[in-house]
Every structure is written in structure tokens, then in C-alpha cells.
Amino acid sequence: MAAACGGNDDDAGADTAEPVIAEEQTAAPAEQSAETPAAEPADEPADEPADEPDDEPASQPGEAPAAEPADEPAEPTPAPTPVVLTASYQGVTESEIAIGAAVIDLEQLASFGIDLSPFPFENFYQALADDLNQRGGINGRNVVVHLSLFLPFGEADNERVCTELMEDKKVFVVTGQFLEDGPLCITELHGHPYVGHFGENTERQARSNGLFFATEMNQNHIRVAAVTEMIRAGDLDGFNVGIFHGPPTEKEYADAVEPLLADAGISVTGVYTSGPFLNDTLADQQAGDNVARRMQADGVDLILNVATGAFGIIGSVQRIGWEVPIAQTSGQASGRLTLADDLSLSDEVLARTFAVTVYAPSPEELLADPGVQQQCIAVYEERHGDEPLDLADDEVVDTAVGHCGAFALTVKILEAAGGNITPETFVAAAEGLGTFDLPGLAGASLSPSKHSVGTLMHRYEYSPEARTWLPVGDPFQYVHGE
Known part of the structure; x- marks a missing residue:
């Protein structure tokens, strides 16, 4: 089922370019070790007393350090292993990662008598992606976000958005606000990871084969x-x-x-x-x-x-x-x-x-968080200053931080997954993150037994x-x- 719905595409590799190695700052080459102080003339130890005890320090205060023996040169600092970027799965190429964002349609919601503050979702997600790409993307890959709006009533709209993101846009991972069992179309049917704002529980996690993650605490644990x-x-x-x-x-x-x-x-x-x-x-x-x-x-x-x-x-x-x-x-x-x-x-x-x-921090607490200001608010306003967010509106602040936090978690897991990104490496990377901070959420954590980051x-x-x-x-x- 996973293969049919957009899983690992083994046949695609035959026509793709050679894997790309992400550029990184590395340590000095090994040849430079010959110029370091550790390789001073090898005959200096001959001036030391022959009967000096074995446990005498190699040098006395004020003296130059003793040279290493000529046959044991100083070890060079190893260079970091380069990240090899491969077209490893649907939505992942050597140069791009496609992320889906399933977002509640606030305008249509108003027609049902539920009037929530409007929010510029398209510009907000584009600003988050542009900022990330400007800083080098995810291990050298650019991020492309595909936004899809839905109504949180019944299953029909959930299925429409799922099909649009997984089969038409062919994304790798979806972040969003699906209610009830909506995320299972992503995780269970298509076999791709989902990073939601809420909704992770025992049954959905089991049906998702470990691919369900959330910023809000697990529903059973709440x-x-x-x-x-x-x-x-x-x-x-x-x-x-x-x-x-x-x-x-x-x-x-x-x-x-x-x-x-x-x-x-x-x-x-x-x-x-x-x-x-x-x-x-x-x-x-x-x-x-x-x-x-x-x-x-x-x-x-x-x-x-x-x-x-x-x-x-x-x-x-x-x-x-x-x-x-x-x-x-x-x-x-x-x-x-x-x-x-x-x-x-x-x-x-x-x-x-x-x-x-x-626990939901107040808008005042959220706006006082440096992570919120730097990673969410400033990122948007640098690119859309002519349409600033109404930060006096509590709902706007909550919405901005909620979407920014879920996006940041998705990026953090993808970064840890390295160059060969698949559902399996995504899960392994997430479960190894331990404790970390997200915008508006300090002390977040993930582990093999904990797939939702909240604790308060x-x-x-x-x-x-x-x-x-x-x-x-x-x-x-x-x-x-x-």
C-alpha cells in the first residue's frame, strides 16, 4: 500500500543525477599536522636525564612541552562526515524537500457561525520556507511548502486534502491541524510522517506505525x-x-x-x-x-x-x-x-x-519568548511588513506560534534525518532528539515512547x-x- 501511494521509488534512481554532497565547513586538512608544534625535532628528549622515573611529568613549569616521538605524529582533527543528499523518497530529491501544510479554512468556518480571527497562512508559511532556504535549507536542500485548506467537519474534506497533498503535490511529510482520525490518511494509508498540532493517541499511533508526531501532549496522557x-x-x-x-x-x-x-x-x-x-x-x-x-x-x-x-x-x-x-x-x-x-x-x-x-502560555508570554520573536514574528514581518500581523489579537498570536512551532519541529526532525530521508530515518531521527526547545514551548522532548513533545x-x-x-x-x- 505504501509503495502504491507514493512510497520509496526504487525505479526513479536510474535516471537521476549523482548524489549531491552538502557543502560544510570542515577542519584543516591532515597535511597541516606537519607544521604544528607537536612535530618539533625528535632528538630533544635525549637531553633529559636517563635515570628519570617513569612517572615524572613530561615537562616542568616554564619548560617547553616535550616533543612527541617522531614515529607518533599528532592526530589531525577528523573532518565531519559529509551529508550525501539522495533522491531517497517521494517528496525528497537531491535539492528539495516537499512539505504539506493542512490548515483549517477560517473564512469558510465563519460561514458556519464560528468566527475566528483571519490569518495570512499562505504568506506565513512562505516566509518560514524562504527564511529557512536563505539560511541554507535543510542540510543544503531547499524546502517547498504546499498549503491546503480544509473544513474540520466530517471525513470528506480530510480525504480531499490528503489526496491533494500526497498524490497531486507528492509531499514527503505533512504538518497540520487534522481533527480526529484525519491524519491516518497520511500515516496509515500512504505511509508518510505527519507532524500535527494535536491528536496523537495510542490507537492512532499504533495505526500510524510510529509516523504520527505532535506538538501538544498525547491525548491519553492529557x-x-x-x-x-x-x-x-x-x-x-x-x-x-x-x-x-x-x-x-x-x-x-x-x-x-x-x-x-x-x-x-x-x-x-x-x-x-x-x-x-x-x-x-x-x-x-x-x-x-x-x-x-x-x-x-x-x-x-x-x-x-x-x-x-x-x-x-x-x-x-x-x-x-x-x-x-x-x-x-x-x-x-x-x-x-x-x-x-x-x-x-x-x-x-x-x-x-x-x-x-x-498548558497554553498567554499571548504576552509567547511574545516575550525570543524564539517566537526571532523564528516566527520577525521572519514574517521582514518579508511582509506591509501586511503586519495583528499582535494585539490573542487568536492571531496563538495561531502564529502554533503553526510556527509545528513547522520548526518538522524541520528539526528532517535535519536530524540527514541525507537519506525516508519514513524510517524520519522516525529514528525524531526518537533520538531527546530534550529541546521550540518557539513558545521550552523543554520539549521526543523519545521512542513519546511522540508528542508537550509536558506541561x-x-x-x-x-x-x-x-x-x-x-x-x-x-x-x-x-x-x-
Whole structure:
């Protein structure tokens, strides 16, 4: 399947040029060792006393260092191994790497009543690529970015964008914002790596054969960390908890946290789902409302929402008039989005919610990060100063840093993969990166058991003045398995 969908093209090599060796600064040639002080006349040791002990230092203070024996010249500094650039896979030639960017179409999203701040995606990605290429590219290869916009509803648009990037543009790796199982078209069907903003979990990783990477923490780990902290803080004590998840693919989130509640003696009334998304707003709302009524009838008096979406079950609770607290784990709760306004959710209902989820630095913190300023903002404004980013808009700042960080992670892995870039060398390079920093994300890390780089969590409580959740206290670190 991988070969049919754009895998390693063994036949293409017959007509390609000889491999290119990337130019690098190397150490001085080995012949220069004959001119170094280490090769002074060999008869100097003859003036030393013959009966001097073996452990006497080679030279006394103030004396010139003793010469090396004539038959043992100083070792030259080895030259770095040159990076041989080959046309190793679809989207990788001796001179270029093709990267796909799957980006949510904000203009079309507005037509569905979700009005997010506009962002110049085309110019932004082009600026990132131009800056990288101006600095030498990736080990001497230039980067070409192919941008494709999609709506995050249902599977049809996901498949269209996947086909466009993998079969028409023939990219090697895709970075983007696919929701739910959208990335599996890249990783499972076509066998190419995907570096997303979010969405990496146990099932998708297994189906991706290790090709799924993300900047946000693994989705299962977010839920485990969140519920562990809620238990520690006593947030769930004395309640009959109903665990709610979205489509069937999210059941693993409920499965991950239910044993934690049982071990802590928390009463769990049941696990509930609204079923698969129907790509029909009214039908999806009705399904959520039916679940809310069922939980209410079962005696649930606190909803633990482990769904990817933070707002769906809140809307259902509001529509049926149920006054129930909701504990959130979705990363949407830390994004300071305007969806509360877009979905007409009331302060009264939202005031009964709180979240423990991934830590999202404030726009002020992000703009104070030198990496954000140098690698994201300055790079764009040097090339598009006549259309500056509206850095007073929180959504614009979050969007710029999110896309810049995912692009930077993709580049970092490609650089480590060297000259022979394939899905296998990409995975091996990523798993060997250890700890590093990205724009807006310090202390990121990847390893064979960790394919998403985030480690920080935070508590958020709803603010009627801000019309969103705001951080409370200090963030805390969670690294699964440590």
C-alpha cells in the first residue's frame, strides 16, 4: 500500500543525477599536522636525564612541552562526515524537500457561525520556507511548502486534502491541524510522517506505525494527568461522576481514566458517548442532548468531559436546562477561543465548568519568548511588513506560534534525518532528539515512547469578564512513564 501511494521509488534512481554532497565547513586538512608544534625535532628528549622515573611529568613549569616521538605524529582533527543528499523518497530529491501544510479554512468556518480571527497562512508559511532556504535549507536542500485548506467537519474534506497533498503535490511529510482520525490518511494509508498540532493517541499511533508526531501532549496522557490532578485537588469527591467522550474513537480516553477514579474511590455512574459525528449540526446537537438527558436521568451530578471538544456537551446541558458542574480535559479550554460567544453559551452555564488540561502560555508570554520573536514574528514581518500581523489579537498570536512551532519541529526532525530521508530515518531521527526547545514551548522532548513533545499542564477556571477559561496557579509537569 505504501509503495502504491507514493512510497520509496526504487525505479526513479536510474535516471537521476549523482548524489549531491552538502557543502560544510570542515577542519584543516591532515597535511597541516606537519607544521604544528607537536612535530618539533625528535632528538630533544635525549637531553633529559636517563635515570628519570617513569612517572615524572613530561615537562616542568616554564619548560617547553616535550616533543612527541617522531614515529607518533599528532592526530589531525577528523573532518565531519559529509551529508550525501539522495533522491531517497517521494517528496525528497537531491535539492528539495516537499512539505504539506493542512490548515483549517477560517473564512469558510465563519460561514458556519464560528468566527475566528483571519490569518495570512499562505504568506506565513512562505516566509518560514524562504527564511529557512536563505539560511541554507535543510542540510543544503531547499524546502517547498504546499498549503491546503480544509473544513474540520466530517471525513470528506480530510480525504480531499490528503489526496491533494500526497498524490497531486507528492509531499514527503505533512504538518497540520487534522481533527480526529484525519491524519491516518497520511500515516496509515500512504505511509508518510505527519507532524500535527494535536491528536496523537495510542490507537492512532499504533495505526500510524510510529509516523504520527505532535506538538501538544498525547491525548491519553492529557486525560490521565488531568484526572490525577482533579483527584488530588478533591474536585470529584462526593459526586456521582458521568464520564463523557465524543465519537467511538475517543473511548480510549474514558478507558484510561476510569481505573483512576475507581482506585480513588470516586463513584462512576457510567460512561456515555454521543456516537460518531454525523456532519450535520442539528443532528449532532440532538445526539448530544439525548446523552445529556440520559445522564441526568441516571443521577449523574458531575460530568467529566474527556472528549476532544470542550463545548459540545456544555451546549447540550444548556439546551435541556440542566444545572450540573462539568470538569473539562480538552485542550480547547486553554486556548482562550471565542467559541463561547460563537455558540451562544451563557455565563451561568460556563461558571459551573473548570478545566485541567495542557498548558497554553498567554499571548504576552509567547511574545516575550525570543524564539517566537526571532523564528516566527520577525521572519514574517521582514518579508511582509506591509501586511503586519495583528499582535494585539490573542487568536492571531496563538495561531502564529502554533503553526510556527509545528513547522520548526518538522524541520528539526528532517535535519536530524540527514541525507537519506525516508519514513524510517524520519522516525529514528525524531526518537533520538531527546530534550529541546521550540518557539513558545521550552523543554520539549521526543523519545521512542513519546511522540508528542508537550509536558506541561495547568488548571483553568471560567472568567465571565474574559468570556473564557483563564489559568489559575502555576503549571505542573507531567511526563508519562516517569
